[in-house]
Amino acid sequence: xxxxxxxxxxxxxxxxxxxxxxxxxxxxxxxxxxxxxxxxxxxxxxxxxxxxxxxxxxxxxx
Numbered sequence: 001x002x003x004x005x006x007x008x009x010x011x012x013x014x015x016x017x018x019x020x021x022x023x024x025x026x027x028x029x030x031x032x033x034x035x036x037x038x039x040x041x042x043x044x045x046x047x048x049x050x051x052x053x054x055x056x057x058x059x060x061x062x
Contacts, residue, residue, distance in 0.1 A: 011035075013061065029060060 011028035018024060027036040028049075034057075035049030052060070 029057065032057070034060065 011030045013029040015025075015027040015029075016023055017026075023039050025036060025038050027034065032051055032054075033049055034052050035047070037047045038045060
C-alpha cells in the first residue's frame with residue numbers, strides 16, 4: 001500500500017462493505033486522507049490512500 005506522508009494518526013472513521021459471505025471493501029477516513037482496501041483474492045486486491053481537503057472530508061462524512 002502506498003501511504004502518502006501525513007496519513008497518520010489512524011483513521012477517525014471506517015466504512016465496511018459486506019456481501020452475503022464476507023467483507024468486500026473497507027474505506028478508512030483520516031483527518032486529511034482517505035484510503036481503502038478491497039478484499040478480493042489474488043491480484044485483484046488493491047490498497048489505496050490519498051490526501052483530501054477539509055471540504056472533501058466534510059462532504060464524505062455527510
